Amino acid sequence: MVPTYFNEMYHDGSARPPYRHLENWTADMPAELRSLKQAEAEALFRRIGITFAVYGEGGDPDRLIPFDMFPRVFTNAEWTKMERGIKQRARALNAFLVDIYGRGEIVRSGRIPARLVYQNEAYEKAVAGFVPPRGVYSHIVGIDIVRTGPEDFFVLEDNCRTPSGVSYMLENREIMMRMFPALFRENRIQPVDRYPELLRRTLASVAPAKCNSEPTVVILTPGHFNSAYYEHSFLADLMGVELVEGQDLFVEGEFVWMRTTEGPKKVDVIYRRIDDAYIDPLCFRPDSMLGVPGLMDVYRSGGVSICSAPGAGVADDKAIYTFVPEMIRFYLGETPILQNVPTWQCGKSDDLKYVLDHLGELVVKEVHGSGGYGMLVGPKSSKDQIASFAERVRADPGNYIAQPTLALSTVPTFVNEGIAPRHVDLRPYCLVGERVELVPGGLTRVALTEGSLVVNSSQGGGVKDTWVLAE
Amino acid sequence: MLSRTADNLYWITRYMERAETMARLLDVGSRMSLLPSTGEGYLSEWDSLLQASGTAEGFDKKYGEPVQRNIESYFFFDRDNPSSIASCIGSARENARIVRGALTTQVWDALNGAFQEMRALERKPRSEVDLSYITDWTMRHSALLRGAIDGTQLRKDGWDFLNLGYYLERADNTARLLDVKYYVLLPGVEFVGSGRDNYQWTTLLRAMSAHRAFHWAYGGEVTARKIADFMILNGASPRSLRSSVEGMTDHLDRLARGYGRSSAAQSKARSLLAEVAELTVADIFDEGLHEFLTRFIREVAALGALVHEVYLSGDQR
Numbered sequence: 001m002v003p004t005y006f007n008e009m010y011h012d013g014s015a016r017p018p019y020r021h022l023e024n025w026t027a028d029m030p031a032e033l034r035s036l037k038q039a040e041a042e043a044l045f046r047r048i049g050i051t052f053a054v055y056g057e058g059g060d061p062d063r064l065i066p067f068d069m070f071p072r073v074f075t076n077a078e079w080t081k082m083e084r085g086i087k088q089r090a091r092a093l094n095a096f097l098v099d100i101y102g103r104g105e106i107v108r109s110g111r112i113p114a115r116l117v118y119q120n121e122a123y124e125k126a127v128a129g130f131v132p133p134r135g136v137y138s139h140i141v142g143i144d145i146v147r148t149g150p151e152d153f154f155v156l157e158d159n160c161r162t163p164s165g166v167s168y169m170l171e172n173r174e175i176m177m178r179m180f181p182a183l184f185r186e187n188r189i190q191p192v193d194r195y196p197e198l199l200r201r202t203l204a205s206v207a208p209a210k211c212n213s214e215p216t217v218v219i220l221t222p223g224h225f226n227s228a229y230y231e232h233s234f235l236a237d238l239m240g241v242e243l244v245e246g247q248d249l250f251v252e253g254e255f256v257w258m259r260t261t262e263g264p265k266k267v268d269v270i271y272r273r274i275d276d277a278y279i280d281p282l283c284f285r286p287d288s289m290l291g292v293p294g295l296m297d298v299y300r301s302g303g304v305s306i307c308s309a310p311g312a313g314v315a316d317d318k319a320i321y322t323f324v325p326e327m328i329r330f331y332l333g334e335t336p337i338l339q340n341v342p343t344w345q346c347g348k349s350d351d352l353k354y355v356l357d358h359l360g361e362l363v364v365k366e367v368h369g370s371g372g373y374g375m376l377v378g379p380k381s382s383k384d385q386i387a388s389f390a391e392r393v394r395a396d397p398g399n400y401i402a403q404p405t406l407a408l409s410t411v412p413t414f415v416n417e418g419i420a421p422r423h424v425d426l427r428p429y430c431l432v433g434e435r436v437e438l439v440p441g442g443l444t445r446v447a448l449t450e451g452s453l454v455v456n457s458s459q460g461g462g463v464k465d466t467w468v469l470a471e
Numbered sequence: 472m473l474s475r476t477a478d479n480l481y482w483i484t485r486y487m488e489r490a491e492t493m494a495r496l497l498d499v500g501s502r503m504s505l506l507p508s509t510g511e512g513y514l515s516e517w518d519s520l521l522q523a524s525g526t527a528e529g530f531d532k533k534y535g536e537p538v539q540r541n542i543e544s545y546f547f548f549d550r551d552n553p554s555s556i557a558s559c560i561g562s563a564r565e566n567a568r569i570v571r572g573a574l575t576t577q578v579w580d581a582l583n584g585a586f587q588e589m590r591a592l593e594r595k596p597r598s599e600v601d602l603s604y605i606t607d608w609t610m611r612h613s614a615l616l617r618g619a620i621d622g623t624q625l626r627k628d629g630w631d632f633l634n635l636g637y638y639l640e641r642a643d644n645t646a647r648l649l650d651v652k653y654y655v656l657l658p659g660v661e662f663v664g665s666g667r668d669n670y671q672w673t674t675l676l677r678a679m680s681a682h683r684a685f686h687w688a689y690g691g692e693v694t695a696r697k698i699a700d701f702m703i704l705n706g707a708s709p710r711s712l713r714s715s716v717e718g719m720t721d722h723l724d725r726l727a728r729g730y731g732r733s734s735a736a737q738s739k740a741r742s743l744l745a746e747v748a749e750l751t752v753a754d755i756f757d758e759g760l761h762e763f764l765t766r767f768i769r770e771v772a773a774l775g776a777l778v779h780e781v782y783l784s785g786d787q788r
Contacts, residue, residue: 046587047580224569237572248475248785259474259785261628262730 006149006409007421008072018073018469021186026070026412026419034069034414037179041067044175066462067172069179072411072424072444073187079468082145082153082428083438085337088328090141090430093160093315095331097137101128101311106330112323120320121368122313124276126283130300133206134434137309138316139271140166140199141430145338147409154341154406156425158324160316161308162273165443165463166429167231170195170238172465173441188470190440195429196238202433203269209302210254215268217241218258220249222274222290232273246274251294256304269305270295276310318367318401319345341406347398355402356393359386362402363453364393377453379405408453411464413446423447425455426466440468472573474785477632479570481783483563483582484620484636487613490559492644494609496520497546499678501602503671504539517542523651526554540597547605548593556609560589575623578616585612610680628729631722635778638722642715642771648675649702650764672698679710699760700752712767716744719774726782736777743770 009019029037045064074082099105100117107114117123142163144156173192177184200217207215221232223245236243248258249267257264272279278288283296298304314320322343325336344351344362355362359378366374376389393400410421428442444464445455455461500520517537521527526545529552534541549555564586567574574582592600592608617637624630672693676682679702688707689697703712723737755763781787 047583224565229568233569233571242473242476243572244473245475248473261472261474261477261632261726261782263787 005407005421005423006147006152008147008409008411008424010412011150018075018467021183022071022073022412025180025183031418037069038414040179041069041175044178045171048171065168065457066448067175068413068422068446068448068462068464069176070412070414070419071176071183071465071467072426073467073469076469076471079440081337083440085153085155086141086143086145086428086430086438087436088332088334088337089143089155089158089324090138090432090436092324092327092331093141093158094136094138094432096327097160097309097312097315098131098135099331100314101130101137106327109330111326111330112320116317116319116323117314120314120317122276122311122317124311126296127300127309127311132309133208133305136206136432137312139202139206139307139309139432141432142427143338143430145426145428146341146406147424147426148407149409153338155324155338156341156406157318157321158316159427160312161275163427163429164228164231164273165427165445166195167234168463169429169441169443169466170234172443172463176465187467189467190470192439192441195439196235198431198437198439199235199271200239200241202431202435202437203271203305203307205434206305206307207268208305211268216266217269217271218244218249218267220244220246220270220272220274222278226273228273235271246278246290246292249292249295251292251298254298254301254303256292256295256298267304269307271307276313279306279310318343318365319347321401341403344402346393346400346402351402352393352397355400356390358402359390361405363405364389364400364402367399367401375454377405380451380453405453408447411444411446413448413462413464415448415450420450422450423453423455424464441466472628472632474783476570476573477628478779478783479566480573480629480632481636481778483566484633485640486559486563486566487582487616488637488640488644489554490556490563490609491613492640492648493524493546493554493556493559494606494613495648495678495680496524497543497602498606499674500542501539501606502674502677520546523647524554525647526552539602543602543605544597547609556605557589557593560585560612573629575619577619577623581612581616581619585616588612628726631726631729632782634722635719638715638718639771639775639778641710642712642719643768645679645702645710645712645715646764646768646771648678649699650761650768676701681708681710684708695760696752696756699755703755704747704750704752713744713747716740716747720744723778734777734781736774736781739774739777743774 009015009022015023042064045067096106100107100123104117106112107117138160140163142159142165144159146154146156148154169192203217204215217239218241219232219236221229221243223229226232233243242258244258249256250259251257252264256267256270258267274290277285278290280291280293280295281288282293284291295304295306296310299306299310322340322345325340328334328336344355346352346355355364359376362378364376364378376385378386381389408423408425411424412419413422415422424444424446426442426444428438431437444466445457446462446464447453447455448462449460452460457463500517504517517539518527520542521530521537524546530537530542530545533549533551534545545552545555547556550558550561552558564582567579567582571579588608592605620630620633624633672695673682676685676693676698681701685693685697685701688701688705701708701711705711706713706717708714720737720740723734723740727733727737
């Protein structure tokens with residue numbers, strides 16, 4: 001079976017309206033200019049210092065994520081629908097989190113099995129009964145969306161903890177504007193550069209009860225060896241807030257303080273880019289050097305806000321994912337605007353049987369996995385790979401889910417031979433605080449290898465600038 | 472400002488100043504090695520340099536015989552040597568990467584540019600990289616960074632910490648270079664005042680990029696006393712101990728004013744400056760040059776410890 005893929009630029013033999021200007025752009029660009037521009041882009045990225053270290057691979061620590069200059073374009077109408085769907089989902093996910101750390105109505109009503117919630121690894125007993133400011137657990141929701149047809153958008157997964165990549169959304173745009181200003185005159189492209197300001201406002205809007213002045217916001221990073229360190233320092237810089245490590249903070253009295261050259265300064269909101277387990281060695285992993293001892297006590301007594309709130313991870317679990325449309329109906333009384341990908345839970349015996357019988361057609365993922373690791377793409381795998389993966393699934397079925405191999409849409413991409421379609425996905429970043437906001441754009445990831453459906457940067461994926469056209 | 476940020480800024484410039492000193496030492500070595508050898512059982516010039524830089528032991532373990540080519544590798548390229556130019560530039564750039572947001576684009580470019588060029592140099596065959604090129608290269612990048620800091624950084628506390636790093640490291644390095652000349656390079660008292668002695672003093676001046684300035688300021692014969700005056704007491708000499716201590720005092724004063732509180736580091740710097748300002752060459756030679764320098768290096772280290780305690784550790788309440 002040769003699946004047909006939706007090409008976002010060329011459909012039914014001609015360029016779709018949002019891509020029309022790009023047809024001339026590429027036609028007018030000689031190959032030498034293209035390689036010149038590509039080199040210029042790389043030099044710019046290197047100069048900015050935006051690099052990406054891949055976990056456990058060794059090699060060049062200053063590796064760049066490949067940037068493809070061919071933009072991905074959405075019409076205003078396409079975006080408006082997606083935006084409504086994303087905001088709806090972000091609201092429902094937060095309502096779910098408040099509920100499960102409170103009365104658990106959705107579980108009591110039998111809509112979600114108690115086991116999936118309360119025995120979930122990401123469920124933090126330490127925050128049961130606590131309602132964070134404005135009832136927000138996940139302040140930055142990254143929702144991965146794939147497209148399979150002109151009107152068909154599916155949510156692949158939700159990221160409620162600390163989705164990364166937003167610095168690429170911003171830098172890709174900067175670099176495109178710098179290299180191809182003419183494109184921005186011909187196309188009416190909505191700007192994305194308000195993101196840092198909106199993020200700061202979102203974070204300040206969830207200041208804790210005990211904060212009675214302009215809140216001090218900081219970003220908490222695991223440190224400069226982390227692969228996303230560039231992004232942490234980039235966001236801190238654009239928001240004008242301090243980038244702190246655990247060692248820079250300490251707890252005294254009812255508050256959290258940072259060590260400055262002028263003595264201690266109170267911290268009100270912590271946008272943390274470290275996992276729950278490392279936040280507070282007194283509460284979670286005692287061996288962690290990254291966190292701040294006593295932080296959780298201050299948090300629970302309203303002395304500091306932590307974004308995303310500890311415990312938010314339950315909502316983006318791949319087993320919980322299946323129930324998000326149910327959450328939207330249950331909490332919001334609305335019909336889901338974005339669809340879920342049909343998902344088989346290997347923990348259920350009927351589903352497991354189906355999955356094992358159809359491994360060659362399915363994508364199988366670990367429930368808690370991320371970054372494209374520990375997954376099987378059936379149609380792209382050898383018999384041996386499928387057989388050995390089947391063993392792993394049988395050994396621990398509850399740890400796996402399966403989805404059909406989606407016919408991910410393609411966007412033209414610069415490759416060695418010229419321009420060719422490559423598969424893409426999209427991660428927009430929804431901000432939830434006093435308001436629910438979204439800048440018109442996101443991070444488009446592209447699988448650079450011909451035929452590949454894996455877009456993760458750790459697996460050789462690249463990125464593109466993402467345009468949303470004005471009306 | 473976060474204490475850790477101040478700490479990173481301070482180490483950027485300390486490392487870069489140290490890289491420059493290593494380049495100066497290499498330069499001294501290459502000039503001295505052009506001098507015809509005299510006497511028996513005389514230490515090779517290169518060995519003296521190892522002693523000077525405080526890295527003799529590490530070198531001996533790795534390379535053994537101090538021949539020029541190995542010394543070049545060890546001083547410039549060797550990442551196992553924490554004081555090598557490559558190590559210093561790598562550390563300075565890493566410190567800068569951590570506090571990228573506290574630096575201007577020009578400062579980051581100067582550091583990152585040096586780092587990227589250095590990686591290109593590392594890939595070149597050694598035979599194509601000659602000594603005078605790498606010493607010039609290092610001094611040029613050091614100057615670029617200093618210029619970028621001076622021309623673009625906001626005159627806030629971050630600028631003071633950057634400058635404190637420079638002056639503190641420079642005070643220490645100048646004292647060590649002088650001490651080396653007197654204590655290590657000179658094989659015995661019988662050489663004092665000999666042609667070789669004078670040649671070595673001149674070479675030292677060259678290494679400090681100061682031999683012309685020296686002649687303008689003093690003229691005539693190069694003597695140990697004049698040199699000591701120039702490198703220790705002369706406030707017009709940019710690398711003198713007095714200038715370095717003055718620099719530290721200025722920036723500690725600025726910090727105290729900006730933060731609205733005086734500090735122990737500030738008092739310490741002021742008393743050190745008062746001492747250097749009142750000292751004469753006769754006092755120094757009465758105490759003994761080596762003894763004076765040893766004491767001075769200790770004082771500077773104590774000042775460094777105070778800066779750390781007051782501003783960089785974050786323990787201040």
